[in-house]
Amino acid sequence: MTIVVQKFGGSSVANPERIRRVSERILQTAEAGNQVVVILSAMGDTTDDLIELAAQLSTNPCKREMDMLLSTGEQQSVALMAMLLCDMGYPAVSLTGPQAGYKTDGVYSKARIIDIDTKRVLSELNDGKIVVVTGFQGLAPNGDITTLGRGGSDTSAVAMAVALKAEICEIYTDVDGVYTADPRVVKKAWKIPEISYDEMLDMAAMGALVLQPRSVEVAKQNGIPLCVRSSFNQNEGTIVKEVANVFKELEKDLVVCGVAHDMNVLKVNLYGIPDQPGVADLIFSSLANEKINLDMIIQSGRGTPGEKQNLSFTTGKDDAWKVKSVMNAVVKELGAEGFDTRDDVAKISLVGAGMITRPGVAANMFHVLADNNINIHMISTSEIKISCIVDADRIKDAAIALHTAFGLDRD
Amino acid sequence: MTIVVQKFGGSSVANPERIRRVSERILQTAEAGNQVVVILSAMGDTTDDLIELAAQLSTNPCKREMDMLLSTGEQQSVALMAMLLCDMGYPAVSLTGPQAGYKTDGVYSKARIIDIDTKRVLSELNDGKIVVVTGFQGLAPNGDITTLGRGGSDTSAVAMAVALKAEICEIYTDVDGVYTADPRVVKKAWKIPEISYDEMLDMAAMGALVLQPRSVEVAKQNGIPLCVRSSFNQNEGTIVKEVANVFKELEKDLVVCGVAHDMNVLKVNLYGIPDQPGVADLIFSSLANEKINLDMIIQSGRGTPGEKQNLSFTTGKDDAWKVKSVMNAVVKELGAEGFDTRDDVAKISLVGAGMITRPGVAANMFHVLADNNINIHMISTSEIKISCIVDADRIKDAAIALHTAFGLDRD
Numbered sequence: 106m107t108i109v110v111q112k113f114g115g116s117s118v119a120n121p122e123r124i125r126r127v128s129e130r131i132l133q134t135a136e137a138g139n140q141v142v143v144i145l146s147a148m149g150d151t152t153d154d155l156i157e158l159a160a161q162l163s164t165n166p167c168k169r170e171m172d173m174l175l176s177t178g179e180q181q182s183v184a185l186m187a188m189l190l191c192d193m194g195y196p197a198v199s200l201t202g203p204q205a206g207y208k209t210d211g212v213y214s215k216a217r218i219i220d221i222d223t224k225r226v227l228s229e230l231n232d233g234k235i236v237v238v239t240g241f242q243g244l245a246p247n248g249d250i251t252t253l254g255r256g257g258s259d260t261s262a263v264a265m266a267v268a269l270k271a272e273i274c275e276i277y278t279d280v281d282g283v284y285t286a287d288p289r290v291v292k293k294a295w296k297i298p299e300i301s302y303d304e305m306l307d308m309a310a311m312g313a314l315v316l317q318p319r320s321v322e323v324a325k326q327n328g329i330p331l332c333v334r335s336s337f338n339q340n341e342g343t344i345v346k347e348v349a350n351v352f353k354e355l356e357k358d359l360v361v362c363g364v365a366h367d368m369n370v371l372k373v374n375l376y377g378i379p380d381q382p383g384v385a386d387l388i389f390s391s392l393a394n395e396k397i398n399l400d401m402i403i404q405s406g407r408g409t410p411g412e413k414q415n416l417s418f419t420t421g422k423d424d425a426w427k428v429k430s431v432m433n434a435v436v437k438e439l440g441a442e443g444f445d446t447r448d449d450v451a452k453i454s455l456v457g458a459g460m461i462t463r464p465g466v467a468a469n470m471f472h473v474l475a476d477n478n479i480n481i482h483m484i485s486t487s488e489i490k491i492s493c494i495v496d497a498d499r500i501k502d503a504a505i506a507l508h509t510a511f512g513l514d515r516d
Numbered sequence: 517m518t519i520v521v522q523k524f525g526g527s528s529v530a531n532p533e534r535i536r537r538v539s540e541r542i543l544q545t546a547e548a549g550n551q552v553v554v555i556l557s558a559m560g561d562t563t564d565d566l567i568e569l570a571a572q573l574s575t576n577p578c579k580r581e582m583d584m585l586l587s588t589g590e591q592q593s594v595a596l597m598a599m600l601l602c603d604m605g606y607p608a609v610s611l612t613g614p615q616a617g618y619k620t621d622g623v624y625s626k627a628r629i630i631d632i633d634t635k636r637v638l639s640e641l642n643d644g645k646i647v648v649v650t651g652f653q654g655l656a657p658n659g660d661i662t663t664l665g666r667g668g669s670d671t672s673a674v675a676m677a678v679a680l681k682a683e684i685c686e687i688y689t690d691v692d693g694v695y696t697a698d699p700r701v702v703k704k705a706w707k708i709p710e711i712s713y714d715e716m717l718d719m720a721a722m723g724a725l726v727l728q729p730r731s732v733e734v735a736k737q738n739g740i741p742l743c744v745r746s747s748f749n750q751n752e753g754t755i756v757k758e759v760a761n762v763f764k765e766l767e768k769d770l771v772v773c774g775v776a777h778d779m780n781v782l783k784v785n786l787y788g789i790p791d792q793p794g795v796a797d798l799i800f801s802s803l804a805n806e807k808i809n810l811d812m813i814i815q816s817g818r819g820t821p822g823e824k825q826n827l828s829f830t831t832g833k834d835d836a837w838k839v840k841s842v843m844n845a846v847v848k849e850l851g852a853e854g855f856d857t858r859d860d861v862a863k864i865s866l867v868g869a870g871m872i873t874r875p876g877v878a879a880n881m882f883h884v885l886a887d888n889n890i891n892i893h894m895i896s897t898s899e900i901k902i903s904c905i906v907d908a909d910r911i912k913d914a915a916i917a918l919h920t921a922f923g924l925d926r927d
Binding site: 121124125155158159161162163164165166167169170171173174176177178180181183184185187188189191192198199201204225248249250 | 599
C-alpha cells in the first residue's frame, strides 16, 4: 500500500459543511487503496480570533503562551475531522503534533522541525486507520508546544510525507494550482500542469502564496512530489517535481514560466554606515538572532575606501516592529547616520529555469517596466529569477505588462 | 513558602475582563508570599460551543475525539491567563494537563486521575513562577488526552493540592460559599462558614452543586482543607475541613446543617424480575461497565421465595440514552417484564452530622412532606443524610418547608 499525505488549509475546513466535503475527498483516497495521513490547519478564522483574544489581554504576548494558545485551533480541526470520519464508518484517529512525533528546535512561534518519530502514525496506519494530524506544531526539547509560525502547516505535511516515504504530498488550498501569474490580476494567466521545485520555490518565495517556500525546500531536498490543488473542485492541480517539462511538452520555447508579485514587502534603508570590516556581519547576525527572514539585500556606495556606505534590504511587513528595534540598536552600535523603512513598495519577479541559457531577460524586463513608466527601487537576480522592487500602486500594471511581454498570455 | 492551589471555573474566566479580575486575585495571593498554582476551566461557553460544533458533524461523537476537542478549551484559558500575568510583570507559565503531570486511567470522557508527577510544576514554582494549569484533563497510559468529564476541574485542583501538599485548595465559583439551602429557592437560607468533608460530600452529592463530590472525596482522603468562595467579590467563603464546629460555635443545637435539592434525577423502574441469585450483580455490573453512576437503589417485592421482584434506582439525566440501552439488554437477559424511566422527579435531602445521635429526624422529615401534600417516591438514608425522591414540580415547596421545620431559617 502506498502512503498519501493530504494537507487542507484553514479555508478548506472553515465550517462543518466544508469539513464534510474534505472528508469525502479523504475517503476517495482511502478507498482507492491508499494509507492516508491528513494534515489540517485551524478552522477558518480561528487563529485570527485567538490572536485578537490575546491582544485584548496583552500588548506583546509572550511567545511561549501564544504557541500554547494557537495550537488549540488545529487540535479542534483534527478532532472534528476524525469524529466525522468515524461517524461515517471509517476508522480514524486524530493526533496532535507532539503525539504524531514532530520534534522541533524549540523556538517559540517560529520553530523548525528537526525530526519526526513516526512510530505512532505508522502503528495507527497499520491498524487500518486514517490518521488526522495537526499541522503547524510540534514538541520542543523541553516538552513545550511550539508552532512553526503561520503557514507552517504546508511544511508539516511535506515533512510527514518525507518521514513516511509517502508516494505524494497533496496540498489542498483555495486555488486550483500554480498560475503563470495571479489570475485575479492578470486575466490571461493560466495554470501550469508541472513545475520544478526550483521554479516553484522562486514562484513561492516571490509571492505566489500557493505553497510555503519552506515546504518546497523540504520536498526538493527529499525528492517528494507535491500536488497543489483545490479542495473546492476536482480539477487537476499543479505537480511540483524534480524535472518538469511542461513547456517542452507544449512545444513552446518559453524562457519565463511565470510572473509573481508580492505585496508583503518592507524595505529598510540603512545609511551613513562607517566603512569597516564586520559591518554586514553585525547587521545581519542581529537580524538573524531575532529570526527575521531577509529577502533582497543591496549594498551601495562608491566603494572609495573610508567612505560611508548605504545598505538596503527587504523583509516581510509582519516583523516591522522587530526590525525597527534591531535597527535602532544597530545604528547606535555602528555609529551609522540612521535608517528608514518603507511599506508602500512591492516586488515583481520573473521566474523560469529557461532564463539561465538566455541572455537579455533582465534587460528586457527593465525595458518593459520603463516603457510603462514604472520606477525600479531595487533589483536582485538569480539563475532562474529576476526581481524588482517597485511602487506598490504600480504592481498590477507591472504584472500584466510582463506577462504579455514574455509571451505568457493565453485566452 | 506555602503552596496555595486556586481553581477558577468557566464563568470566572468567561471573557477578557473577568480574566483580568481573576489575575488580580492570583497576584494578591502571590504577593502575600505564597507559591501559587492556578487551575482553570474553559472560558464560559467554550465547552458547550465545541459540543455543539461536534454535534453538527456526528450524532454520536467518538469519545476519544471529544476529549481531543474539548481539552482545547482549558488550554486556551491557561495560555491567556499566563500571558496576561507575564504582561503584568509576574513570571507565569501555562501547562496542559499532560505537561503538568496528570496521569489518568485512560477512560475517555470520564477519566480518573491515578497519579500526578509534580516534577515540572515544582520546578516552575521553584523558578518563582505562577503555574497556570488546565483543569479537567490528563494523559492516558497510551499517550492520548483524556478528560475527567464535565466538572472535573474541581477534582484536578484538589488532586494537585494533594500532590503538592498545598496549604489549602481554594475553589472560586459564582456563589460565595455553601448555604443551608439554595438561596434562590429558600429565601431564609444562609452561608455556612465551616462544614465537614462528610457534610459537604452529602450536600454536594445531594445537588448543592458548589463542589464536585469527587473533589471533596479526594480532599477528605488526604486531609486537604478546601475553601469555596466567589471570584466576583471578596466575601469569606465556606471552609471545608475535617472537624467543623460552626453549629457548636453558634451555640445552636442543630441536627441538620442543610437542605439540598437536585433536579438532575432520572428514576428507572425495572419490574417483573425473576427471583434468582446474581440478578442485582448482572444489573449493576452492566451499568458499571458503562461508567453510569447510580445514586439511590431500592429493591421491593414481598420477599416470597420464587415471586418476581421490582427494582428502582436513580441516576443523572445525562446518561439517559446509555441507561436505556443497558436496560434493554438487561431485561432481555433476565427475562424481566420490562422497565420504565421518569425524569419528572427530583431529590430533596437533609444533611447533618448531628442526625446520627438524634432519632426521629427521618420521621419528622416525612411528616413535614406529608403536611405539605408532597408525595414521596423513594427514600434513602445514611448516617448523616436522608433523601427523598418527590415530584419535580414540588421540590421548591419541599426545600422551603424543611428549611423552616428544622430550624435553619435566618432573616
